[in-house]
Amino acid sequence: xxxxxxxxxxxxxxxxxxxxxxxxxxxxxxxxxxxxxxxxxxxxxxxxxxxxxxxxxxxxxxxxxxxxxxxxxxxxxxxxxxxxxxxxxxxxxxxxxxxxxxxxxxxxxxxxxxxxxxxxxxxxxxxxxxxxxxxxxxxxxxxxxxxxxxxxxxxxxxxxxxxxxxxxxxxxxxxxxxxxxxxxxxxxxxxxxxxxxxxxxxxxxxxxxxxxxxxxxxxxxxxxxxxxxxxxxxxxxxxxxxxxxxxxxxxxxxxxxxxxxxxxxxxxxxxxxxxxxxxxxxxxxxxxxxxxxxxxxxxxxxxxxxxxxxxxxxxxxxxxxxxxxxxxxxxxxxxxxxxxxxxxxxxxxxxxxxxxxxxxxxxxxxxxxxxxxxxxxxxxxxxxxxxxxxxxxxxxxxxxxxxxxxxxxxxxxxxxxxxxxxxxxxxxxxxxxxxxxxxxxxxxxxxxxxxxxxxxxxxxxxxxxxxxxxxxxxxxxxxxxxxxxxxxxxxxxxxxxxxxxxxxxxxxxxxx
Numbered sequence: 001x002x003x004x005x006x007x008x009x010x011x012x013x014x015x016x017x018x019x020x021x022x023x024x025x026x027x028x029x030x031x032x033x034x035x036x037x038x039x040x041x042x043x044x045x046x047x048x049x050x051x052x053x054x055x056x057x058x059x060x061x062x063x064x065x066x067x068x069x070x071x072x073x074x075x076x077x078x079x080x081x082x083x084x085x086x087x088x089x090x091x092x093x094x095x096x097x098x099x100x101x102x103x104x105x106x107x108x109x110x111x112x113x114x115x116x117x118x119x120x121x122x123x124x125x126x127x128x129x130x131x132x133x134x135x136x137x138x139x140x141x142x143x144x145x146x147x148x149x150x151x152x153x154x155x156x157x158x159x160x161x162x163x164x165x166x167x168x169x170x171x172x173x174x175x176x177x178x179x180x181x182x183x184x185x186x187x188x189x190x191x192x193x194x195x196x197x198x199x200x201x202x203x204x205x206x207x208x209x210x211x212x213x214x215x216x217x218x219x220x221x222x223x224x225x226x227x228x229x230x231x232x233x234x235x236x237x238x239x240x241x242x243x244x245x246x247x248x249x250x251x252x253x254x255x256x257x258x259x260x261x262x263x264x265x266x267x268x269x270x271x272x273x274x275x276x277x278x279x280x281x282x283x284x285x286x287x288x289x290x291x292x293x294x295x296x297x298x299x300x301x302x303x304x305x306x307x308x309x310x311x312x313x314x315x316x317x318x319x320x321x322x323x324x325x326x327x328x329x330x331x332x333x334x335x336x337x338x339x340x341x342x343x344x345x346x347x348x349x350x351x352x353x354x355x356x357x358x359x360x361x362x363x364x365x366x367x368x369x370x371x372x373x374x375x376x377x378x379x380x381x382x383x384x385x386x387x388x389x390x391x392x393x394x395x396x397x398x399x400x401x402x403x404x405x406x407x408x409x410x411x412x413x414x415x416x417x418x419x420x421x422x423x424x425x426x427x428x429x430x431x432x433x434x435x436x437x438x439x440x441x442x443x444x445x446x447x448x449x450x451x452x453x454x455x456x457x458x459x460x461x462x463x464x465x466x467x468x469x470x471x472x473x474x475x476x477x478x479x480x481x482x483x484x485x486x487x488x489x490x491x492x493x494x495x496x497x498x499x500x501x502x503x504x505x506x507x508x509x510x511x512x
Contacts (some may be wrong), residue, residue, distance in 0.1 A: 002136050007050030008109045009143040012102070016152050018110035033445070050282065092185040101153040106144055112361045113140045119501040150498070154179065157190055159206035162294045182268070183422050184261035189195050190203050191268060198272065200239040202262060205308055210239050210272040213404040218247025218288050218306070218340065221367055221411055222396065225377055227334045230299035235318070236306040240266055240273030246304060247282040248274060248394035254300075255284045256292045274396055289318065301332055305339040310349065310439050310473050319353050322434045324360040328380075336379045337361070347454035351429035352439045359431055365470065367414040371493040372451065374416070382419070385412045388475040409475065410485045416495070417461060418470035423425040424461050464506045479506055 022043050029035040095104050113136045116450045120133050157179045162172040172194070179190035179201065192199040197209035208214060219242040223229055232250040234243040237257035247253040255276075257263050261284050266277045276282055285292060289307065310316035317323060319339070327337050341353055353376070357364055361378035369375055378381045391408035401408050417425070432439040468477035483503045486496045 002132055002139070003050060003054040004112045005109050005116075005136050005139045005143065007048075007054055008105055008112075009139055009146065010050060012105060012143060012146050012151055016150060016155065018046055019155060019163065020166055020169065023163045023169040026164050029288065029418050030164075041468050044123050045157060057253065058348075088282050088320055096185065097183045097355075100153050101156060102147050102153050106147055109140050109143050109221065110282050113137060121244060132340070148309060157181070157188075157192055157201055159201075160204050180268070182261065182265050184259075184264075187259055187261040189259075189261045189265055200269065202238075202259065207239055210241060210269060213242035213401065213406060214373065215239070216245045216397065216400065217369055217406065217411065217414075218242050218338075219304075220391060220401070220408065221369075221414060222246065222302055222304050222336070222338045222377070223249040224390055224411060225367075225383060225385055226302040227381070227386055227389065228332065229387065231298070231300045231302075233300045233303045234306060235292075235304065236308070237262055237266070237268050237276075237284060238306060240276040241269075242304070242306045243282070244274040244276040244279070245394075246302075247276055247279045247372070248397045250302070250392055251281065254296075254298075255280045255282060256289050257284060258286070258288050260286050274400075290323065290326065293323075293330055298330065299332050299335075300330055301335050303327055303331060303335070303337050305337075309342065310345060310353070310443055316432070316437060316440045316443065319356065319439055320432045320434050320437070321359050324357065328360060331379075334379070334381045336377050336383060338378075339376050340369070341374055341376065341456075343417060343449060343451035345443065346450050347452070348429065348442045349439060349446070350451070350454045351427040352432050352442055354420060354427045355429040356432045358427075358440075362421070366416045366420055368416050368495060369414070369488055370491075375414075383470070384418070385415075385471045385474040388412050388471070405488075407485075412471045412475055413467065413482045413485045414466050415470045417458065418466050420458075422461075425457070430437050455494065459494060462495075462498050462502065464499065464502050479503055 017461075022039065026036075029039040067156060091104075095107060099107065113133075116136050117133045120130070123130065150174075155173065158169070158172050158176065162169050175191040175194045179192045181188065181190040183189070187203055188201075190201040192206065193211075197211060198342055200207040200210055223232070223246060226232075230251045232246050232253040233247055234253060234255045237243055237255050243253065243255045243411045247255070263284055265275065267275075268284050268286075277284060289305075305318055307318055308315045324337075331337060339353075345353070352488055354364070357376065357378050362380045363382050364376055364378045365383040366376065367375040388409045391401065398408060403458055430436075430438040464479055464482070467482060468479075471477050482504075483499055486493075486499055490496045
């Protein structure tokens, strides 16, 4: 049991330094599959090896030294099982919700020391066998000192991507302010502030800044392209930014969120989500998205998937043809399904997603949100702009967009391709299914960011006529207005350059 306490002390002492070692070696190790496994396994063994072994080896060790333990081992294992249950309940109901992780380690060390003192109590009273408990008490005091001096709780609230290089980790930690933390039974939610911007954090995932208009842009684009705006379903509540925009534009919106901690803390993000939980036209349901889709008896004009990127394996199930089958059963005949992807998934990941969508939907458009952030709009009917002036019915959203220099009507020009399911854009890639999750393996094998191949393939098909076909007749297409808008929102991006090149062929005296 002394080794238990020593192991916890070493965890606290080594924790910060080993995280920097991990971040420093990550960039090189990630290029080699086995190397990254050894790096992760080695760091875990150094941090948790001693506690993991010694906590599980207490009774087997006693079996070798005390005969009565051997006779009563079944009874003791039964007690240990009950203690495991009690420990889990103590952690979930009390420790996890109300104590920082560093303090939790101290509590565990104190409980182990108390158990050791109780075990040797009779010997201690007779001043015999007190050395081991005394040593444990000294180690416990050392653990408390090291925890106060060395433990950095805020490192646990950085994004997992911050640990991909030592420089990123150091820079992110310096710019990071102590977060507003709100814990559930097993989940950790916080609002992190960095360089004056608020970030939504849940269990290691960090969103884009909540004051960034991109998420509300996504929530606006979908309704503008939806033939009907009566019933919408949004999968994933998160900060509420995207769902709140949809909720202001549809007659009614159901929002499904799997994590009750996220639902319970929506009021804390009220400044960035139009107070979505008090919007009478929005119903927030705490449920798993796949389960909800299977169980609800309702049809929707638009279903929007805002769940985290398929980089997270639990989310990649929402990019399978099996899930698309379920989606189609809940869509009206002319309904649209929207999902997103960004440059982090790589060219192969993008091809897999598009080829999987193609198996279940007849049409798909690609819209940009930012130069490396795309929105896919799939339907069995051709996807076209429907409501260019829709935002006017939501003054709160309209004011927000205009304050962020976004003219709502001009979002129609976010179209990159009105139809990607064409002969010129054949994406030769495997199909992602529940039984054969090729997307998960593609994400796991992604060693470096590589999205240029897919982007170049897509950008080679860009056409002003194609954009015009997408926005008309709902809105008159103006190529000069289109190019001016791209220059304003994307600056000197590849998308802007490609459309400008086409513009000189399309419009005489474009520069003038």
